[in-house]
Structure formats: C-alpha cells, structure tokens
Amino acid sequence: MSPRTKEQNDAIREMRMSQIMQAAAEVYLEKGIQLEIRDVAVQAELGYGTVYHYYKNKQMLLExxxxxxxxxxxxxxxxxxxxxxxxxxxxxxxxxxxxxxxxxxxxxxxxxxxxxxxxxxxxxxxxxxxxxxxxxxxxxxxxxxxxxxxxxxxxxxxxxxxxxxxxxxxxxxxxxxxxxxxxxxxxxxxxxxxxxxxxxxx
Structure with missing residues (x-):
C-alpha cells in the first residue's frame, strides 16, 4: 500500500478539524466554557488522542x-x-x-x-x-x-x-x-x- 500524498493528508486533516469543531460547538451549547477535550472527542466519535493531536487545550479549540x-x-x-x-x-x-x-x-x-x-x-x-x-x-x-x-x-x-x-x-x-x-x-x-x-x- 503506497503512502498517502500531501493532498490526501491535507484533506484528512481538514475533515478531522471540521468534525472536531462541529462536535465542539454542540458540546459548548450544552456545557459552555466547562467543555473539555474529552467531551469533544466523545461527541465527535474520535479518540481523545486524535483530538488532542489537533488541539492541545480547549482554549486553542475555542479560538x-x-x-x-x-x-x-x-x-x-x-x-x-x-x-x-x-x-x-x-x-x-x-x-x-x-x-x-x-x-x-x-x-x-x-x-x-x-x-x-x-x-x-x-x-x-x-x-x-x-x-x-x-x-x-x-x-x-x-x-x-x-x-x-x-x-x-x-x-x-x-x-x-x-x-x-x-x-x-x-x-x-x-x-x-x-x-x-x-x-x-x-x-x-x-x-x-x-x-x-x-x-x-x-
């Protein structure tokens, strides 16, 4: 299996970030500023490590x-x-x-x-x-x-x-x-x- 191209990696990254931000918005509506990265991971149906890879803390995510x-x-x-x-x-x-x-x-x-x-x-x-x-x-x-x-x-x-x-x-x-x-x-x-x-x- 050949490695992914830069374009494929960029598309995956964009899709993941969109998925994470949509989940973060839904969690924010429920919990407000009390949301945590783990909550977002659950809502997005992604592993905590996957979300953490893109956002090290909730301040970065909310920004x-x-x-x-x-x-x-x-x-x-x-x-x-x-x-x-x-x-x-x-x-x-x-x-x-x-x-x-x-x-x-x-x-x-x-x-x-x-x-x-x-x-x-x-x-x-x-x-x-x-x-x-x-x-x-x-x-x-x-x-x-x-x-x-x-x-x-x-x-x-x-x-x-x-x-x-x-x-x-x-x-x-x-x-x-x-x-x-x-x-x-x-x-x-x-x-x-x-x-x-x-x-x-x-």
Missing part, C-alpha cells in the same frame, strides 16, 4: 471555533452586502439579518460567536480575543451599522444594530435551550424586528 465562525458569518452575509441575495426586501440590512439568523440556526458555532460577542467574551480569560472582536466589528457589525444609516435613516444606527443583534441572539438562545432549534421561524423573527424598527423610525 479556532470562533475564528471559523466569523469567516462563516461573513460569507453568509456577503449576498446582502453585494445585493445578490435575490431577496424582495427593500432593505439590505433586513436581508443581512435574515441571512445571519439562518446561518446561526444551521451552524451553532456562528450562534456561539454572536452570543460570545454580545457577552463581551465574559467567560474567556484575558484579552486574547481582542483581535477577533476587532475583526467582528469591521467585518460584521460596522457594515450593518452603515446599511442602517443609509437605508433606514436611524438617528442612532449603532443602537439599532445592537437591537438587531440582541434580538437575533435572544431568539436563537430561547429556542436552542428548549431544544427547538429546528422550529425557529427565522423569517418571521426578522420580519417582526424590522416592522418594529420601521414603526419606531417613522
């Missing part, structure tokens, strides 16, 4: 999880930023919120990122996530603020953006903690948020 979630969130909202989402919505900000909430439901790591940012990284020691926070501001938060400023004419677009993010996190949290992730009416939630915003800004 990778959150950075990956940021990239996924940014990719999810690009159609709203470029106007290529095929939506009939008159507001890009509404489309942005809809896409982001759908991604939160599909990918728990994206929900974890939004909740962690909303909690100001309260459960994470030191300032090791200050760079991640800065990138989140630049790539997710500020684009939404700018859309709100241009499209809705809000007197305080930052407060409106905070209201939107808080509502998305809150609605997702309630459903996840009651094991009703598949029952979240993402479109209904976003419609309600924006009808309220528009009524307030009139």
């Amino acid at each position: 990778d999880l959150l950075w990956d979630a940021l990239n996924q969130a940014e990719t999810a909202v690009i159609p709203a930023l470029t106007g290529d989402d095929g939506s009939s919505s008159m507001f890009k900000a509404e489309s942005f919120s809809r896409l982001l909430l759908h991604k939160c439901i599909q990918e728990p790591s994206v929900f974890i990122l939004l909740k962690t940012v909303a909690d100001n990284f309260h459960h994470f020691p030191g300032n090791r996530f200050s760079k991640l926070y800065g990138e989140f501001q630049e790539r997710i938060y500020l684009p939404l603020v700018e859309m709100i400023r241009q499209e809705i004419g809000s007197k305080s677009p930052e407060k409106t953006a905070n209201l939107i993010f808080g509502s998305l996190v809150g609605c997702t949290t309630l459903n996840i903690h009651h094991n009703m992730r598949n029952e979240i009416d993402a479109d209904g939630i976003v419609d309600m948020i924006f009808s309220g915003i528009q009524a307030r800004e009139r």
